[in-house]
Amino acid sequence: MSEPFNYDDVSSYVLDAADELALVEAQNECTFMWSTKEGWPVGVVMSYVYHDDCFWLSVSSLRVRVKAVLRDPRVALSITSKGSTIKSSLSLTYKGRCEVLDDSDTIDWFLPALASRLRPGRPKEHAEFVRLNNTANRRVLKVTPEKTIGFDGCKMVAATQQARDVGTTDTSG
Numbered sequence: 001m002s003e004p005f006n007y008d009d010v011s012s013y014v015l016d017a018a019d020e021l022a023l024v025e026a027q028n029e030c031t032f033m034w035s036t037k038e039g040w041p042v043g044v045v046m047s048y049v050y051h052d053d054c055f056w057l058s059v060s061s062l063r064v065r066v067k068a069v070l071r072d073p074r075v076a077l078s079i080t081s082k083g084s085t086i087k088s089s090l091s092l093t094y095k096g097r098c099e100v101l102d103d104s105d106t107i108d109w110f111l112p113a114l115a116s117r118l119r120p121g122r123p124k125e126h127a128e129f130v131r132l133n134n135t136a137n138r139r140v141l142k143v144t145p146e147k148t149i150g151f152d153g154c155k156m157v158a159a160t161q162q163a164r165d166v167g168t169t170d171t172s173g
Helices: 017-026 064-071 104-118 123-133 153-166
Strands: 029-035 041-047 049-051 054-060 074-080 090-101 138-152
Touching (some): 017 138, 041 104, 054 064, 054 104, 064 090, 064 138, 074 138, 104 123
Antiparallel strands (some): 029 074, 049 054, 054 138, 074 090
């Protein structure tokens, strides 16, 4: 007999690799998280480009997160399917290391890539986006993931329905 169904262990609802990639490509925003010097976790919503198995984000060097990741490069990113073209309830969290890049080759590659991602089908706006963002304080954050935690809400919905159908829901909670 199988174990009774409950919501305590969601480890079997992992996100498949194909769905992970689809989510990363469909979404263009993530929550970028770092630690303050006092150890507090902080996060902000940022746009990203996914390229060469890394996440690339744009930031001004005047933002405190730049000093924070220079001090401690351990960061996290969280991405959800909410607001994207994906109809499923998917989410991802990546733990990784962040580099702060300020070289012109990276900035010259990244800003047009970000413009294309944020304004697809509107190439006339790309040059203006690049011009306005290519400032002396512009930095690029490169996050190299080291651990992925994915969740597929559709698998949980299916398991819930199966538990209802066979009547094995554990309600002793």
